[in-house]
């Protein structure tokens with residue numbers, strides 16, 4: 001058994017796997033990817049492949065000329081395409097005697113702790129058996145509210161799950177640019193990003209403006225998750241899988257996002273990025289400051305308004321009065337009860353609610369900072 005070198009998650013998008021105009025599979029890319037991943041595994045890396053393409057490949061097989069737009073349409077195409085995609089990977093990797101395994105996940109699988117741990121154990125068993133897991137979202141069964149919807153964020157969550165060292169996003173551009181490289185000839189490649197800032201979000205454009213299939217918006221969200229989890233992430237050209245060993249050797253190829261110095265633990269990652277927020281708490285300046293700068297819990301006195309219907313212990317977004325989100329946490333009160341406590345001193349809770357509740361609306365232990373708000 002080769003020495004263990006670390007864990008690498010490689011995500012490849014539909015735009016790198018198929019020809020944009022014809023929808024034909026790019027067999028040389030898939031073959032190259034199989035060679036590189038097999039090689040890395042033999043060297044001693046634990047390797048995970050997150051592959052998109054189910055919907056695109058399925059649509060092509062069904063003779064559709066455009067990608068389906070309805071949820072049912074996409075789910076049906078994914079059901080056709082996933083098998084095809086997997087049979088393709090199985091054949092390519094089999095030529096190299098490298099076993100692969102299909103793992104289909106939904107967001108719900110990563111929310112519930114039992115299911116999360118179960119996936120963790122299965123992936124580790126696959127690593128121990130020398131298998132390369134090939135992961136996709138289980139598009140055919142994922143319901144809208146609990147969908148990742150894109151494999152960029154899915155791959156980042158998988159990266160934190162397996163405690164990866166690297167997350168490589170193969171896409172149809174060479175990295176993150178100062179402007180859209182498809183339309184602006186002056187666009188410059190950004191080689192390294194230390195902090196995924198709000199300015200970078202501006203570069204990526206609106207949610208609707210896609211450069212690749214998933215677009216840069218989801219790639220920056222993936223970068224936030226991955227780097228918060230201590231993972232180095234690289235966005236690079238999916239047409240050249242042969243770059244993979246060079247990237248892992250430290251060569252500057254594509255855009256590299258550096259891991260945070262002080263990464264979140266798995267519970268903090270779960271609160272920040274695993275759960276689906278059920279509401280918003282709008283906080284006054286004093287509360288924002290106490291949480292951001294002084295490491296305090298959130299007391300009901302600092303909450304000016306709430307949005308959404310939620311139960312006690314639900315995940316919620318913590319925002320300033322303009323609605324800018326800066327933290328996430330698990331709230332101690334339901335929206336019904338909390339609405340009666342807005343701006344109130346904690347000492348009055350028993351009198352207002354008729355029971356002895358927690359003094360904090362969100363306890364510090366259940367709270368994760370996501371961004372810094374400055375005046």
Ligand code: GLU
Pocket residue numbers: 013014051052053054055056078136137139149150151152213214
């Ligand atoms: N799960 C989708 C598919 O296999 C891809 C999502 C994405 O493009 O990121 O087609």
